[in-house]
Amino acid sequence: MKQRKQLKKEKSMSRILISTMHRGDNYGSALQVYALSEILKTLGHHPIVLDYIPKRINLNKQVRVLLKQLFLPKSLGDIKGAIRGLAITLTNYRCYNTFFKREVTLTRKYYSYIDVEKANIQVDVYMTGSDQVWNSTYNHGIDPVFFLKFAPEGRRKISYSASFGKEQLEEWEKNETKKLLERYEAISVRELSGKSIVNDLGFPCQVVLDPTFLLNKEDWKKRSQSHHEKDKYVLIYSVEPDKQSVIQVARSIADKLNAKVFMVEWGHKPYAGVDKMISLVDPLMLIDYFLKAEFVVASSFHGTALSINLCKQFISVAPARFNTRVKSILEIVNLPGRLVSPAEFDLNKALCSINYSEVTQRLNIARENSMNFLKFNLLQ
Numbered sequence: 001m002k003q004r005k006q007l008k009k010e011k012s013m014s015r016i017l018i019s020t021m022h023r024g025d026n027y028g029s030a031l032q033v034y035a036l037s038e039i040l041k042t043l044g045h046h047p048i049v050l051d052y053i054p055k056r057i058n059l060n061k062q063v064r065v066l067l068k069q070l071f072l073p074k075s076l077g078d079i080k081g082a083i084r085g086l087a088i089t090l091t092n093y094r095c096y097n098t099f100f101k102r103e104v105t106l107t108r109k110y111y112s113y114i115d116v117e118k119a120n121i122q123v124d125v126y127m128t129g130s131d132q133v134w135n136s137t138y139n140h141g142i143d144p145v146f147f148l149k150f151a152p153e154g155r156r157k158i159s160y161s162a163s164f165g166k167e168q169l170e171e172w173e174k175n176e177t178k179k180l181l182e183r184y185e186a187i188s189v190r191e192l193s194g195k196s197i198v199n200d201l202g203f204p205c206q207v208v209l210d211p212t213f214l215l216n217k218e219d220w221k222k223r224s225q226s227h228h229e230k231d232k233y234v235l236i237y238s239v240e241p242d243k244q245s246v247i248q249v250a251r252s253i254a255d256k257l258n259a260k261v262f263m264v265e266w267g268h269k270p271y272a273g274v275d276k277m278i279s280l281v282d283p284l285m286l287i288d289y290f291l292k293a294e295f296v297v298a299s300s301f302h303g304t305a306l307s308i309n310l311c312k313q314f315i316s317v318a319p320a321r322f323n324t325r326v327k328s329i330l331e332i333v334n335l336p337g338r339l340v341s342p343a344e345f346d347l348n349k350a351l352c353s354i355n356y357s358e359v360t361q362r363l364n365i366a367r368e369n370s371m372n373f374l375k376f377n378l379l380q
Contacts, residue, residue: 107119
């Protein structure tokens with residue numbers, strides 16, 4: 001009888017290959033694939049992350065650009081910038097690589113669709129993971145790896161919390177996207193706008209939460225790595241190139257709260273108005289920086305998502321582009337007023353306390369629906 005139960009358990013466990021944007025050199029990308037992998041393990045499956053590194057984020061390409069700047073400089077500033085950039089890029093890579101090797105199961109590295117297709121990877125389920133995997137602008141075109149074009153016919157293909165990152169498709173990409181989505185047995189997306197896109201192409205689709213929400217606040221607290229900061233601080237998490245307007249907003253909040261301003265940034269020289277740069281820390285230590293912040297000023301999807309999930313007082317400064325992602329999650333938890341533009345920023349409104357009882361209720365319902373999508377579609 002015991003042996004029969006063991007065989008049944010092994011049969012129900014699926015090997016799942018996740019194709020997602022985890023090498024994006026930002027904490028959000030790393031934490032979303034970590035969370036999805038953790039949840040799939042709790043459901044009794046064996047997740048494997050496809051270690052696909054597109055050309056646009058290839059380390060070798062980044063290093064070549066910096067070496068060219070170093071050996072063919074236009075000024076002394078170019079040389080200093082190239083040296084600093086090389087140090088940051090290599091340290092950044094080691095930090096993420098250490099995290100991925102420790103926390104998730106990876107395939108070998110692949111650098112093109114042809115490489116992935118030739119590998120003929122055999123698993124039970126092929127899954128498109130989260131982040132802007134279906135954003136043709138961000139990916140410099142439609143990337144067939146993120147649409148599982150390499151997956152063999154007859155094997156189950158699903159998406160979990162995929163993102164187009166925009167309101168609608170351009171005309172040139174509609175037909176190809178439709179052909180690629182025809183091969184999926186189940187489609188879920190992260191944003192309401194993504195559901196409209198998929199529905200318009202003729203497919204059923206469900207909106208689910210970003211994987212980082214599948215772990216609740218207590219789950220993240222258990223997994224976080226402690227930092228030892230003594231100061232009271234407002235945390236900035238922004239992936240925007242122009243940081244100054246976000247810093248000005250954070251500075252005004254910090255002055256009101258008699259706190260310092262800490263900013264998450266990959267090792268760059270300090271910005272005016274920032275008291276401390278948080279750079280090159282383990283992604284799970286970043287969680288602790290969020291947990292212990294007095295207030296968070298976010299200007300990214302995952303900065304906003306983590307603030308909500310960890311029940312922080314926060315505002316989200318509208319990103320320059322792709323802010324559909326931020327609007328969608330704020331609508332789901334009924335906090336649309338937390339999205340502001342620097343020009344419309346109102347300090348008193350920003351400091352109005354968020355009542356997390358309603359937010360948590362909405363989040364719990366959305367989390368249950370998201371988990372049900374995974375459970376149902378992985379058992380087919």
